[in-house]
Amino acid sequence: MKVRTLTKMALLTAAALILGYIDSLIPLVPSIPGIKLGLSNLVLLYAVFYMRPVETLILMLLKVGLSSLLFGNAVGALYALAGGVLSTAAMLLMRRIPHISVIPVSTVGGILHIVGQCVIGCILISWQPVLFYAPWLFISGTATGLLLGLAARAAFYGIERYERRSGA
Amino acid sequence: MNFCTGERLIGTMERETDNKRQTRNWILTGAAIAFAALAVVVCLLMRPETEALDRFVIRCGNGQSIEVPAWETRTIVIRDGRIVEKATGESGENVIRIENGEAWMEYANCPHGECMRQGRLSAESVRTRPLGTWIVCAPHKVYIEYAGGAQ
Numbered sequence: 001m002k003v004r005t006l007t008k009m010a011l012l013t014a015a016a017l018i019l020g021y022i023d024s025l026i027p028l029v030p031s032i033p034g035i036k037l038g039l040s041n042l043v044l045l046y047a048v049f050y051m052r053p054v055e056t057l058i059l060m061l062l063k064v065g066l067s068s069l070l071f072g073n074a075v076g077a078l079y080a081l082a083g084g085v086l087s088t089a090a091m092l093l094m095r096r097i098p099h100i101s102v103i104p105v106s107t108v109g110g111i112l113h114i115v116g117q118c119v120i121g122c123i124l125i126s127w128q129p130v131l132f133y134a135p136w137l138f139i140s141g142t143a144t145g146l147l148l149g150l151a152a153r154a155a156f157y158g159i160e161r162y163e164r165r166s167g168a
Numbered sequence: 169m170n171f172c173t174g175e176r177l178i179g180t181m182e183r184e185t186d187n188k189r190q191t192r193n194w195i196l197t198g199a200a201i202a203f204a205a206l207a208v209v210v211c212l213l214m215r216p217e218t219e220a221l222d223r224f225v226i227r228c229g230n231g232q233s234i235e236v237p238a239w240e241t242r243t244i245v246i247r248d249g250r251i252v253e254k255a256t257g258e259s260g261e262n263v264i265r266i267e268n269g270e271a272w273m274e275y276a277n278c279p280h281g282e283c284m285r286q287g288r289l290s291a292e293s294v295r296t297r298p299l300g301t302w303i304v305c306a307p308h309k310v311y312i313e314y315a316g317g318a319q
Contacts, residue, residue, distance in 0.1 A: 024280075029298070034306070073279055073307050094196075099189045104196035111204045126227075129311055132300045134211040142204040146197070 001055075008051070009059055016043040016063040017070065024071055028140065034079075034117070034133070035140045038110065038148060040067070041087075045106055045152045048091045060088045078124070079117045086116035102156060103149035110145020114138050215300070222291065224271045226264060229309035238269045238291070238314075246310055262310045271303070271312050278307040289314045 019039040029035045040063060047056040064084045068077030087109040094105045114137045121130040227233040229249030236242055245252050248260040255263050255275065262283070263275040270290040273283040283305035287297060294301045294314050303312040 027282075071279075075307050075309065076279070079306075100196070101190070101193035104193050104200060107197050107200040111200055111207075114204075115207075125306075125309060125311070129302050129304055129313075131211050131215050132302050133304070135208040136298060138204045138208050138211070142201055146201075149197075 005051075005055065009055060009062075012043050012047060012059055013062045013066065016040040016059070017066055019043065020063070020067040021071060029136070034137060036144070038113070038144050041106070041109065041113075041148055042152055042155070044088060045091070045102055045109070045148065046156075048088070048095050048105065049102060049156065053092045056092060057088060060084045075124070079120050082116035082120040083113035084116070087113040101149075102152045103146065106149030106152060107142060107145040110141040110148070111138065113145075114141035222269075223315050224266060224289070225313040225315050227311040227313070235315075236266050236271075238266070238271075240266055241268075242266045243274070246308070249309065260308055262305055262308055264310075264312060271314070273303055273305060273312070276305050276308065276310075278305055280307075283310070 017040070019042065023036050023039045026037060027035075028037060044056065044060055044063070047059045051059070061081075061084075064077060064080045068074070068080060072080070090112045091105050091109040094100055094108055114134070117137065118130050118134050121133070222238045224236045224238060225233055226236065226244060226246075228246050228251065232250065234244070234251065236244070242265075244264045244266070245255045246262045246264070247256075247258060255261060257277070259277060261275070261277050262273060265272055265274040270288040270293075272288040273286065276283050283303060286299060286303045287293065289297070289301070289303050289312060291314070301314040305311070
């Protein structure tokens, strides 16, 4: 791995951790645990579009592992890992579609993150409480996925314009 | 007679291609939203019905569960997935209170304490609570279910 890539990944991991911490400070719906903005997924979206698939997967594993170690616990890590693997794999597959925009990629990522978490919930707990949780999680996952997609589109536009200007 | 220069023609074609791409992207986004809506409907249809007896079922992390009649006044302490006598404040602890037909998570030392903010569970509140008949402490795998009476 090149030093440039390594540095970029270290910066992106740090950004994902900081965004994850900010995320944990904003309870969207306090009465329903697990509903978050998922700000750190902005970093993953960047990786999906501007980095290689292997690097994106490594970044996702680093994000899940380190954020669970710093702000969460082992059970939370399992949920995050299942959601992360499924959504990242789906986003990387969608990225292969020519000229795809970040908005559908982000929306599908948000939805599949919830699917992964529900599967782990069914395995670890039972399907009954998961069925009560799942509708709220699906609604929030879709909404946050869509919003993050819109935010990422604006950010990517800015990044690309900057790179064109600076000739990077 | 040709009204378009070559550049204009290329520009028009590019715009048409861009429009097609945008339409395809929005169709994909719509399909994803439709999938999520379908998943929500399936979950709502498959929700289990509450049973006839008015009681709370408390499930612990190790698969153990106990049923407590809703009319009882009782405090249940769970530590590391097991029901114990007294709360000590050690890690992995949940304290559940049942009183006047209501159950709630009185104390939990899970990372965010979200289960303590899920409110009180009762025959009346299950209709309006976002989580319906459940109070869930996911980190400690402790669940309180209201079973029966509301129907």
